[in-house]
Amino acid sequence: MKFSKMFIPTTKETPNDATLPSHQYLVRGGFIAQTGAGIYDFMPLGKIVLEKIRAIVKEEMDEAGANEVQFGFVTPLSLWQESGRATTMGAEMLRFKDRKNGEFVLSPTNEEAVVNMVKNRITSYKDLPVHLYQINTKFRDEARPRFGLMRGREFLMKDGYSFHANEEDLVREFNLMEATYKKIYTKLGLDFRVVAADSGAIGGSGSKEFHVIADSGEDTIVICDSCDYGANIEAATRKPRHFTAWFENTNTPASMEKVLTQDLKTIEEVSNFLSISKAQTIKAVIKRAIFEDKTQIVVFFVRGDDELEETKACNAVNALELTDATEDDIKEAGLVAGYCGPFNLPSNINFVVDLELKDEVGLACGANEENYHLVNTDLSTLKDVKYFDLVAVQEGDICACCGGKLTYTKGIEAGHIFQLGTKYSAAMNANFLDENGKAKPFVMGCYGIGVSRLVAAVIEQNHDDKGCIWTKATAPFMVDIIVSNSKKEDEAQVGEELYNKLKHAGISTILDDRINARFGFKMSDFELLGFPYAVVIGKKLAEGFVEIVDRKTLEKIDVKVEDVLGKII
Ligand code: ATP
Ligand code: MG
Ligand code: MG
Ligand code: MG
Numbered sequence: 001m002k003f004s005k006m007f008i009p010t011t012k013e014t015p016n017d018a019t020l021p022s023h024q025y026l027v028r029g030g031f032i033a034q035t036g037a038g039i040y041d042f043m044p045l046g047k048i049v050l051e052k053i054r055a056i057v058k059e060e061m062d063e064a065g066a067n068e069v070q071f072g073f074v075t076p077l078s079l080w081q082e083s084g085r086a087t088t089m090g091a092e093m094l095r096f097k098d099r100k101n102g103e104f105v106l107s108p109t110n111e112e113a114v115v116n117m118v119k120n121r122i123t124s125y126k127d128l129p130v131h132l133y134q135i136n137t138k139f140r141d142e143a144r145p146r147f148g149l150m151r152g153r154e155f156l157m158k159d160g161y162s163f164h165a166n167e168e169d170l171v172r173e174f175n176l177m178e179a180t181y182k183k184i185y186t187k188l189g190l191d192f193r194v195v196a197a198d199s200g201a202i203g204g205s206g207s208k209e210f211h212v213i214a215d216s217g218e219d220t221i222v223i224c225d226s227c228d229y230g231a232n233i234e235a236a237t238r239k240p241r242h243f244t245a246w247f248e249n250t251n252t253p254a255s256m257e258k259v260l261t262q263d264l265k266t267i268e269e270v271s272n273f274l275s276i277s278k279a280q281t282i283k284a285v286i287k288r289a290i291f292e293d294k295t296q297i298v299v300f301f302v303r304g305d306d307e308l309e310e311t312k313a314c315n316a317v318n319a320l321e322l323t324d325a326t327e328d329d330i331k332e333a334g335l336v337a338g339y340c341g342p343f344n345l346p347s348n349i350n351f352v353v354d355l356e357l358k359d360e361v362g363l364a365c366g367a368n369e370e371n372y373h374l375v376n377t378d379l380s381t382l383k384d385v386k387y388f389d390l391v392a393v394q395e396g397d398i399c400a401c402c403g404g405k406l407t408y409t410k411g412i413e414a415g416h417i418f419q420l421g422t423k424y425s426a427a428m429n430a431n432f433l434d435e436n437g438k439a440k441p442f443v444m445g446c447y448g449i450g451v452s453r454l455v456a457a458v459i460e461q462n463h464d465d466k467g468c469i470w471t472k473a474t475a476p477f478m479v480d481i482i483v484s485n486s487k488k489e490d491e492a493q494v495g496e497e498l499y500n501k502l503k504h505a506g507i508s509t510i511l512d513d514r515i516n517a518r519f520g521f522k523m524s525d526f527e528l529l530g531f532p533y534a535v536v537i538g539k540k541l542a543e544g545f546v547e548i549v550d551r552k553t554l555e556k557i558d559v560k561v562e563d564v565l566g567k568i569i
Helices: 021-028 044-063 077-083 111-118 169-189 231-236 255-263 267-273 276-290 307-319 327-335 424-426 451-461 489-504 518-530 539-543 562-568
Strands: 032-036 039-042 075-076 094-097 103-106 130-139 154-164 190-198 206-215 219-224 228-231 242-248 388-391 405-421 431-432 440-441 443-450 479-483 507-510 533-536 545-550 556-560
Touching: 021 032, 032 111, 039 431, 039 443, 044 154, 044 479, 075 077, 077 103, 094 130, 094 255, 111 130, 111 154, 111 255, 111 424, 111 443, 130 169, 154 169, 154 424, 154 451, 169 190, 169 206, 169 327, 169 443, 190 219, 190 405, 190 431, 206 219, 206 228, 206 451, 206 539, 219 231, 242 307, 267 451, 405 424, 405 451, 440 562, 443 451, 479 518, 489 533, 518 533, 518 562, 533 562, 545 562
Parallel strands: 190 228, 479 507, 479 533
Antiparallel strands: 032 039, 075 103, 094 103, 130 154, 154 443, 190 206, 206 405, 219 228, 219 405, 242 388, 405 443, 431 440, 533 545, 545 556
């Protein structure tokens, strides 16, 4: 492709609301254009990237035996009424009426549509399993569409749905999908982690998320440095099995020194040892957290017996977000019984664990990036840390973890797989006959990948202060041949020759042949657009050399014209 023939409207202007590099660079590079809140058009370069990702997703899904289909973007509300989600989906699902007053939905996901497709068409266990997927537009009326492609309202998702005769077969497919997703993200060239997750509005029992590691990620994930254990903070907080007590280390009370040397297994033992009540322990922590250092800590406590008390406690914790939270707010939080989730937390809080403790008392804390320890903590290593955790481990602590150091990091949710079970098939009366001729609801799984979000995720993970750095699998072109001065015939001619040579060798190449663009402009476009390599044809051509620039490192090497292909491959 030739630059002069392509619509690549690069600009120096950064959109006002663009805080993330991916948002800034994708707009500045002319990859995408916003038309409304959370609604983006893909311009030629953006479309190429999107299609590259789509192709990799499709290749691996087909390889895993799934069948590509396409559901209507618009679904009748009646389908959602059948499943019961017409009432539970909330405002994210956009509904509208046609001229005949018929009610419809812009599909935010397609469990209902796929059940409707399979129902009465597959009637016997002999025709199972089957896995149907599509790569298609979704619409979710997100409360806060933001960060460009990262949280759009209209976006592209791969959504797959599998149907099985029993749970064992679902688990087999679920594991196959986990392996398939790993292949996809690896092929895309991404650093990612698979984590245990919460099933959210989709429902079902088991679920796992795939997170692209990036500081800008909206999710906090807990990962082990020595094994594969990982959990989204939401899921990690749902299954807490540890107690965490927290003390300040700057003015270590003598009693704390003793605590450090004890093998205390429960919060009760800690409070007994310190001769203070459990409630006192908790309140002390709350106060310090709020009034002495706002940067470190969050507190949770007692599980409530009724909703009102829980709400009161939650409100009080929410109040912690406000700098004007009063001591009374905190006291109230300390006195009521309540279970609080880690929502609406101030951004300066790094990490939260909340607990559902059998003995009704617990507290949780966060710590700074380097020192969060949950299990098997060697307490002596925490002495240099301003705040530290005293960890008491209960039996069966943290599921599948080897006991290594747990740290947390930020991730972008790029995929999510669920074991749905019979939630939708039972609700929509979608059955098959088993070996004994007995009617049973299909056992289902569902599997999503945020295809358009991945475009942004690649850049969140791969950029510098000049622009995008595409991975080789996602780059719109592998090589940008920059003719320094297209008015010079020899440069233009070598550019053309190299372009043809690379193209014939199967390397996707763009030739920057723009007559009126100066070299500096072409170079800064290259840096902004993030093609993996530039081949610069300039002054050194007189001695038979061109320059190859590696976009990632910005290293330059002089190469003989005839050696370019060998160097690039
Ligand atoms: P999030 O937690 O970010 O809101 P989700 O859990 O609601 O995502 P799922 O229902 O699991 O999303 O959908 C599958 C995938 O679709 C997600 O893993 C994500 O990659 C992508 N996705 C979800 N919402 C959006 C969005 N608003 N914009 C772009 N991609 C999205
Ligand atoms: Mg969501
Ligand atoms: Mg999510
Ligand atoms: Mg999800």
